[in-house]
Amino acid sequence: MYLKSSYEIRDKYLRKDMLPTIFCPGCGIGSVLQFTLRAIDELGWSQDEVVWVSGIGCSSRVPGYVDFDGLHTTHGRALAFATGIKMANPDLKVIVFAGDGDIAAIGGNHFIHAVRRNLDVTVILINNFTYGMTGGQVAPTTLKGLRGTTAPYGSFENPFDIAQLAVASGANYVARWTVFNYVQGIKSVKKALQKKGFTLVEFLSPCPISFGRRNRMKTAPELIKWYQQITIPISKAKNMPPEELEGKIVIGEFVDRDRPSLEEEYERLKKRAKQMMGFEEGEE
Amino acid sequence: MKYPFPVGTNDFIQGDEAIARAAILAGCRFYAGYPITPASEIFEAMSLYMPLVDGVSIQMEDEIASIAAIIGASWTGVKAMTATSGPGFSLMMENLGYAIMTETPIVIVDVQRSGPSTGQPTLAAQGDVMQAIWGTHGDHSLIVLSPATVQEAFDMTIKAFNLAEKYRTPVVLLTDAEVGHMREKVNIPNPDEIELLYRKLPQSDEEAKFPFGDIHGDLIPPMPIFGKGYRTYVTGLTHDERGKPKTVESEIHEKLIKRIVAKIENNKKDIIEYETYDLDDAEIVIISYGIVARSAERAVKILRKEGIKAGLLKLNVLWPFDFELIEEIAEQAKKIYVAEMNLGQVYHMVKEGANGKTEVELISKIGGEIHTPYDIIGEIKRGL
Numbered sequence: 056m057y058l059k060s061s062y063e064i065r066d067k068y069l070r071k072d073m074l075p076t077i078f079c080p081g082c083g084i085g086s087v088l089q090f091t092l093r094a095i096d097e098l099g100w101s102q103d104e105v106v107w108v109s110g111i112g113c114s115s116r117v118p119g120y121v122d123f124d125g126l127h128t129t130h131g132r133a134l135a136f137a138t139g140i141k142m143a144n145p146d147l148k149v150i151v152f153a154g155d156g157d158i159a160a161i162g163g164n165h166f167i168h169a170v171r172r173n174l175d176v177t178v179i180l181i182n183n184f185t186y187g188m189t190g191g192q193v194a195p196t197t198l199k200g201l202r203g204t205t206a207p208y209g210s211f212e213n214p215f216d217i218a219q220l221a222v223a224s225g226a227n228y229v230a231r232w233t234v235f236n237y238v239q240g241i242k243s244v245k246k247a248l249q250k251k252g253f254t255l256v257e258f259l260s261p262c263p264i265s266f267g268r269r270n271r272m273k274t275a276p277e278l279i280k281w282y283q284q285i286t287i288p289i290s291k292a293k294n295m296p297p298e299e300l301e302g303k304i305v306i307g308e309f310v311d312r313d314r315p316s317l318e319e320e321y322e323r324l325k326k327r328a329k330q331m332m333g334f335e336e337g338e339e
Numbered sequence: 340m341k342y343p344f345p346v347g348t349n350d351f352i353q354g355d356e357a358i359a360r361a362a363i364l365a366g367c368r369f370y371a372g373y374p375i376t377p378a379s380e381i382f383e384a385m386s387l388y389m390p391l392v393d394g395v396s397i398q399m400e401d402e403i404a405s406i407a408a409i410i411g412a413s414w415t416g417v418k419a420m421t422a423t424s425g426p427g428f429s430l431m432m433e434n435l436g437y438a439i440m441t442e443t444p445i446v447i448v449d450v451q452r453s454g455p456s457t458g459q460p461t462l463a464a465q466g467d468v469m470q471a472i473w474g475t476h477g478d479h480s481l482i483v484l485s486p487a488t489v490q491e492a493f494d495m496t497i498k499a500f501n502l503a504e505k506y507r508t509p510v511v512l513l514t515d516a517e518v519g520h521m522r523e524k525v526n527i528p529n530p531d532e533i534e535l536l537y538r539k540l541p542q543s544d545e546e547a548k549f550p551f552g553d554i555h556g557d558l559i560p561p562m563p564i565f566g567k568g569y570r571t572y573v574t575g576l577t578h579d580e581r582g583k584p585k586t587v588e589s590e591i592h593e594k595l596i597k598r599i600v601a602k603i604e605n606n607k608k609d610i611i612e613y614e615t616y617d618l619d620d621a622e623i624v625i626i627s628y629g630i631v632a633r634s635a636e637r638a639v640k641i642l643r644k645e646g647i648k649a650g651l652l653k654l655n656v657l658w659p660f661d662f663e664l665i666e667e668i669a670e671q672a673k674k675i676y677v678a679e680m681n682l683g684q685v686y687h688m689v690k691e692g693a694n695g696k697t698e699v700e701l702i703s704k705i706g707g708e709i710h711t712p713y714d715i716i717g718e719i720k721r722g723l
Contacts, residue, residue: 070572072581072583073572102570103566103567104566106565106566108411116584118572119572119574119583122570124414124565124566124569124571125573126411126414126565126573127572127575128407128410128434128437129437129575132403132404132433132434135399135400135403135405135407135411136407136408136410136411137411138371138397138404138411139369139371139407139408139409139410139413139419140565141411142397142412143368143369143395143412143417144415144416144565144566147565147566165404165407168404321390321395321397324390325390325391328390329391332343332391334341334343334391
């Protein structure tokens with residue numbers, strides 16, 4: 056297969072008048088954006104049938120850079136807005152591009168309910184363990200002991216495993232990778248986009264400026280090396296005792312199933328309601 | 340098309356039910372809500388009707404999500420509504436601001452109950468007026484309507500959708516537990532007799548490039564809805580005419596916000612609606628709105644019988660506010676009374692409008708009971 060250059064992807068999908076981006080040197084958002092655009096490109100989707108929705112944060116600025124319809128909403132609420140878009144026009148394909156603070160903290164409740172409903176959207180999650188835009192405060196994903204501006208002595212809270220939260224809440228497809236899992240990343244996003252129902256692809260993504268600097272990892276390569284140390288592929292993790300998995304982050308595909316999506320269920324409900332109330336199907 | 344309720348006839352229904360039916364007749368096909376007294380009946384009716392008219396009714400996880408969902412739906416070109424009461428309305432303030440900033444037509448119904456906090460869930464109040472107008476942060480404008488009867492709740496719901504579409508703005512229908520739960524005769528017109536407006540759409544690809552620009556000189560940009568190939572970017576950040584974020588350019592912020600405010604303020608005459616009773620020669624003027632205006636009207640009739648020259652100004656629109664009209668009334672009246680179910684909200688706007696031309700006094704009642712005509716008469720007689 057012909058592999059398009061980054062420039063071809065950029066020229067086809069980015070709004071030139073919106074560049075440069077706000078992203079810092081070493082930021083992983085650009086890589087994940089590239090995975091997503093390559094997945095769309097490989098699927099041959101039209102730019103006119105996809106809507107990008109986001110909340111607030113660094114990664115939430117992405118819908119402004121891509122040449123699609125885009126709704127850059129309020130902090131944590133992207134999935135609630137996306138519910139309205141998808142339910143009002145199920146023909147639209149909806150991508151939610153979000154950060155860990157946005158999805159797991161202020162948007163945590165919207166997240167679990169969108170997953171529970173099995174809303175047909177794909178969430179591309181940038182997990183950098185921090186609030187990058189506001190300067191590096193701790194997030195609900197920050198691992199215990201790591202530092203942020205609001206945890207100068209290290210975080211004393213237990214972190215969320217967002218991917219597992221999605222699995223437990225009923226998502227149809229959930230995977231987690233790091234930004235250096237290029238091949239798996241694109242493959243996973245492609246799979247997620249094609250699947251009906253709620254799909255999540257989480258990426259551990261370096262934020263050297265707001266997060267790494269405060270945790271003795273000033274550069275993206277240092278963070279990526281650290282990811283290599285703390286991540287374990289799901290195939291290996293399966294055979295490991297829980298105590299050995301302590302402090303590790305499992306990567307890979309966690310779930311891949313085909314439960315009916317919210318829109319499919321609503322179509323069924325409409326039919327049932329019309330039958331019950333004597334409204335013939337297709338009657339004007 | 341077939342409607343799941345009688346049309347072109349009268350019915351005897353609750354205010355909440357009237358709002359749901361009017362919304363469907365206004366073309367609303369997306370409803371998102373969260374249960375709350377005394378607004379739940381709107382949601383229940385929508386859940387019953389929407390699947391039958393190929394619309395959507397969905398119960399969200401909270402009121403923040405409810406208003407978010409209807410904004411999302413509106414950007415796909417669908418007329419959308421949510422309904423709530425005080426506690427939920429407070430939660431909606433965040434995305435009400437987003438709807439104002441992104442110029443998204445939506446209708447929000449607030450069936451007022453006593454607050455603050457959980458307050459008196461089943462009893463009426465008018466304590467949310469200032470919140471409806473000024474509750475969301477930052478400089479802004481929007482439209483707030485106030486019905487006094489079930490028929491008005493019906494009519495104003497249709498008006499709310501028309502104004503939202505015409506001015507590309509959120510509209511708040513500020514009703515209360517009394518109007519919401521009361522049953523009255525309502526005339527439900529034939530659908531083809533109802534005038535419906537729909538948002539201005541871009542007429543060309545060139546027009547679609549300016550989703551936030553005053554390209555027609557009427558301050559209202561055409562709205563390029565999603566999925567039509569316009570590739571519109573919508574953000575709550577300060578943005579230029581094309582929608583591009585411009586967060587530090589003061590002149591762009593000023594231009595955007597002043598246009599969003601001016602598109603409402605400059606069209607006051609089109610938006611504002613009020614009724615008068617015996618106002619022409621009135622020396623004592625009562626200003627009221629919503630359910631209280633009905634007691635005020637009765638009070639005027641009784642006072643007139645007793646030879647007291649009383650009159651009523653009933654406000655159907657609480658924002659934009661006609662300060663000039665109040666000043667005109669203040670010039671001829673000996674005294675203005677504002678009767679409302681709160682500790683003084685419209686009272687302060689009336690005082691500003693009266694501009695010192697005459698004395699303005701508040702006839703306040705809280706606790707869930709509506710003013711009786713004699714509550715109002717008693718206050719007026721004390722002042723004679």
